Amino acid sequence: MARYTGPVCRLCRRDGMKLFLKGFRCDSTKCAIDRRPNPPGQQLSRRSKLTDYGIHLREKQKVKHYYGVLERQFRRYFEKAVHSRGNTGDALLGFLERRLDNVVYRMGFGASRSAARQLVNHGHVTVNGRRCDIASSMVNTGDVIRVKNRAKSLDLVRGVLAEHGRDVPDFLSVSAGDIPEGIVSRLPVAEDASLPIQTQLIVELCSR
Incomplete structure (x- = not known):
């Protein structure tokens, strides 16, 4: 089964927030994003502002990293959410929480x-x-x-x-x-997610 095997602290720094991928370490003083809040990589001064597509993509990548799913599996959840009743973004988070x-x-x-x-x-x-x-x-x-x-x-x-x-x-x-x-006790809904997520950005990106 495919899985990400790289440094997970790099993912938190890339997304600009704690994703709690290392358990107890994320709550300690050893957390990488607390010591180095800047994104990974060199030549930071040359980086331009994120485009509209980049903003949408970062939101999707944040959710994928947080729940530990890869692109193909994430697309399956999205297709399932599209064919569900109600808001697509809320349904997507509900499936991931389940x-x-x-x-x-x-x-x-x-x-x-x-x-x-x-x-x-x-x-x-x-x-x-x-x-x-x-x-x-x-x-x-x-x-x-x-x-x-x-x-x-x-x-x-x-x-x-x-x-x-x-x-x-x-x-x-x-x-x-x-x-x-x-x-x-009940099926989870979007409000039960412990991460602030703008689901509308993900829906707009995956619907293109």
């Missing part, structure tokens, strides 16, 4: 979305009692996401929960008992 790796991250089981994706891929979580190792799986209302009842899985998640608490969004309810688990 990804299993994103839900595991928002529950606080993973330090970052990439760490949450690894938890899913390695079979450390179950959905409604069944093992699910597909990070892009879509959750539905009433789904129960639970850490697998084995020592290795529990130690990984408990370590993250103990080190760094995270505010759980309204569409999820989490119980950090002997076996951490969470329930999808």
